[in-house]
Amino acid sequence: MSAPQKATPGWLAAIPALALGIFFIVPFAIMLSVSVAHRVPGGFFEPGFELASYIRFLSAFFGSILVTSITISAAAAAICVTLAFPFTVFLAGMGRRAQTWILVILLSVLSLSEVIIGFSLSTLLSKTAGVGNLLAWLGILETSRAFTPSLFALLTGMCYLGFPYAVLVLYPPVSRLDPELGEAARTMGASPLRTFFGVTLPLLRAPVLGALVLVFVFTLGVYLLPQVLGRPQHWTLSVHITDQAIFQSNLPFAAAMAVLLLVVTLMLVGLTLLLGRDAGARQ
Amino acid sequence: MTAWIKSLYIGLILLLLVAPIVVVAGVSLNEAQSLRFPPQDLSLRWYGALFREPDWLVPLRNSLVIAATSSLLAVLVALPLALHVWSRRGWLSRGLYTLGVAPFMLPPVISALGFLVFWVSLGMYGQMAATIVSHGVFLVTLPVVTISLGLNAIDPALIEAARTMGAARGQVLRTVILPLIVPYILSGYAFAFVLSLNEYIIAYMVAGFTVETLPIKIFNSLRYGYTPIMGVVSVLFILLAVAVFGMIGRFGNLPRLMGSERVRDQ
Numbered sequence: 001m002s003a004p005q006k007a008t009p010g011w012l013a014a015i016p017a018l019a020l021g022i023f024f025i026v027p028f029a030i031m032l033s034v035s036v037a038h039r040v041p042g043g044f045f046e047p048g049f050e051l052a053s054y055i056r057f058l059s060a061f062f063g064s065i066l067v068t069s070i071t072i073s074a075a076a077a078a079i080c081v082t083l084a085f086p087f088t089v090f091l092a093g094m095g096r097r098a099q100t101w102i103l104v105i106l107l108s109v110l111s112l113s114e115v116i117i118g119f120s121l122s123t124l125l126s127k128t129a130g131v132g133n134l135l136a137w138l139g140i141l142e143t144s145r146a147f148t149p150s151l152f153a154l155l156t157g158m159c160y161l162g163f164p165y166a167v168l169v170l171y172p173p174v175s176r177l178d179p180e181l182g183e184a185a186r187t188m189g190a191s192p193l194r195t196f197f198g199v200t201l202p203l204l205r206a207p208v209l210g211a212l213v214l215v216f217v218f219t220l221g222v223y224l225l226p227q228v229l230g231r232p233q234h235w236t237l238s239v240h241i242t243d244q245a246i247f248q249s250n251l252p253f254a255a256a257m258a259v260l261l262l263v264v265t266l267m268l269v270g271l272t273l274l275l276g277r278d279a280g281a282r283q
Numbered sequence: 284m285t286a287w288i289k290s291l292y293i294g295l296i297l298l299l300l301v302a303p304i305v306v307v308a309g310v311s312l313n314e315a316q317s318l319r320f321p322p323q324d325l326s327l328r329w330y331g332a333l334f335r336e337p338d339w340l341v342p343l344r345n346s347l348v349i350a351a352t353s354s355l356l357a358v359l360v361a362l363p364l365a366l367h368v369w370s371r372r373g374w375l376s377r378g379l380y381t382l383g384v385a386p387f388m389l390p391p392v393i394s395a396l397g398f399l400v401f402w403v404s405l406g407m408y409g410q411m412a413a414t415i416v417s418h419g420v421f422l423v424t425l426p427v428v429t430i431s432l433g434l435n436a437i438d439p440a441l442i443e444a445a446r447t448m449g450a451a452r453g454q455v456l457r458t459v460i461l462p463l464i465v466p467y468i469l470s471g472y473a474f475a476f477v478l479s480l481n482e483y484i485i486a487y488m489v490a491g492f493t494v495e496t497l498p499i500k501i502f503n504s505l506r507y508g509y510t511p512i513m514g515v516v517s518v519l520f521i522l523l524a525v526a527v528f529g530m531i532g533r534f535g536n537l538p539r540l541m542g543s544e545r546v547r548d549q
Contacts, residue, residue, distance in 0.1 A: 006370055007366075007370040007452065007455065007456065007460065008363075008366045008367060008370045008456060009453075010367075010371075012363040012366055012367050013363065013367040013376075015359075015360065015363040015364075016361070016363050016364035016367070016379055017375075017379060019360045019420070020360065020364075020379075020382045020383070020420065020423070023416055023417075023420045024382065024386060024394075024420050026401060027394075027397035027398055027400065028397050030397070030400045030401055030404055031396060031397045031400050031401075034400050083296065086292060087293060090289040090292060090293055091293065092543065093289070096536075096538060099538045100532040100537045100538060102293065102297070103528070103532065103538065104529050104532050105301070105525075107524070107528040108521060108524035108525045108528055109300050111474075111477045111478050111524045111528075112517075112520065112521065112524070113480075113481035113483055113498040113501075113520065114483055114484075114498075115483050115499075115502045115505070116307075116498070116520060116521075117303070118505070119307065119505060119513055119514075120303035120304060120306065120307045120517060121303050122505075123303070123306050123307055123310055123320070124302060124306045126318070128317070128318060128319055160303070163296075168541060171541055171542060171543060172541070172542030172543060175538070175543035176543070217389075218390070220390050221389075221391050221392045221393070221484075223391075223392055223483070224483060224484075224502060228505060238392040238484075241392055241396060242395075242484070245399060245488065246488070246491070251399075251400060251403075254396055255396060255400065258393045258396045258397070261392070261393055262389065262393050269388070
């Protein structure tokens with residue numbers, strides 16, 4: 001940053017500090033206190049300090065939900081980034097006009113509501129309006145069938161949701177990469193594939209990790225897709241958090257689960273920053 | 284890798300991204316109340332229905348009001364934040380920036396629950412104001428990022444020149460800095476607006492039963508029977524997003540806004 005020192009008055013900082021302090025920090029503090037509050041069945045909760053809600057989470061049922069959530073999100077993140085990495089590299093090599101148009105499409109897909117994505121995909125994978133029809137028409141299937149709800153549909157939805165994010169995280173570092181490095185490798189006789197795996201990919205280790213974690217964290221918070229595209233056994237932690245908060249009126253338990261999800265998220269983000277710093281230091 | 288393989292790969296992925304949207308657009312043109320693709324008996328009647336049926340008109344109005352005001356709120360918080368972070372260093376700057384970026388980086392369900400307990404404690408659970416403020420805080424990240432980009436693109440020589448000519452700090456801010464970052468403020472607002480329209484989980488947790496927004500309405504209808512109006516709303520949202528981002532791409536430098544530093548001009 002090459003900003004001139006003190007171009008703005010100091011009191012300016014008070015506006016965002018107050019706004020975010022009151023409406024972002026305080027809610028988290030309240031959530032933390034609710035997670036250790038005592039649940040009053042049928043009502044809300046009363047202040048107190050007990051770890052009952054956290055202990056309840058340690059049961060086999062909720063343990064398996066956590067494992068399911070993490071597995072599904074990890075799979076989605078891996079698929080997304082594997083598809084997004086070459087996409088971004090090719091994209092960054094195109095002219096400005098083409099890049100702009102592709103970015104417009106990506107941003108439009110990124111801004112789509114989870115509801116709309118769920119609705120679109122369930123339509124696309126449905127019996128009456130989707131690929132089933134196409135496959136039947138082509139003679140691959142005897143009669144049209146639905147592909148949703150299923151794990152396949154859920155993963156497709158999560159990848160659809162995460163893909164634009166993965167590309168947009170990879171885009172700045174990829175586009176800053178000196179194209180001459182790849183050219184140098186090519187001049188020295190490396191094949192395009194070898195250049196890709198030997199030069200491009202190692203240079204971008206930190207951003208690739210960053211994209212993996214971002215998509216992972218993002219899909220961990222997915223709430224609607226598991227209900228629209230998946231079966232009940234695919235319900236993720238987010239679905240259960242909302243279920244507990246809204247339908248079971250168990251705010252302390254919902255808050256405890258959210259706090260645990262927050263801890264897992266922060267640990268992952270911290271780990272990525274650490275790994276990224278290592279990769280940066282070695283270059 | 285040859286150019287055509289690259290184009291083929293990009294084209295294939297874009298096709299996959301666009302396919303569900305095409306199907307939904309087709310479905311929205313059905314004459315009957317059914318989801319058929321290809322649509323049967325093309326008609327635009329469901330497009331009219333969205334603006335005539337009170338069932339859908341109320342969520343439409345709610346969504347627009349919430350998006351317009353919450354994005355304004357996000358910009359009002361993000362502008363001083365970005366200015367401060369840009370012109371000063373130190374722990375307060377670093378802390379504020381982290382705080383500005385955090386809401387969007389956490390799984391939204393966590394923030395949603397935080398907002399829920401906050402508004403319950405204040406006794407404002409279920410009010411539209413709660414949704415607006417929650418969205419404003421959640422989306423603050425977008426204008427923070429775009430305005431910061433704009434500020435960092437300012438040539439320091441311009442500010443130096445204004446200073447040398449005797450302009451005071453407030454004058455420099457008003458006559459040099461702010462005009463230069465107006466496009467970035469506008470695109471931050473537009474980003475936040477589009478995302479607020481599409482946001483579900485926070486709106487649902489904070490006031491889902493009293494202030495219905497379009498995404499909430501669509502999800503409720505998903506449970507109780509499909510209607511092509513859901514396709515209509517999806518199509519309109521997509522068109523709006525393409526229009527907004529297309530405008531930013533047309534009049535601004537979208538690759539630069541997304542963080543690219545070397546973009547070949549055509």
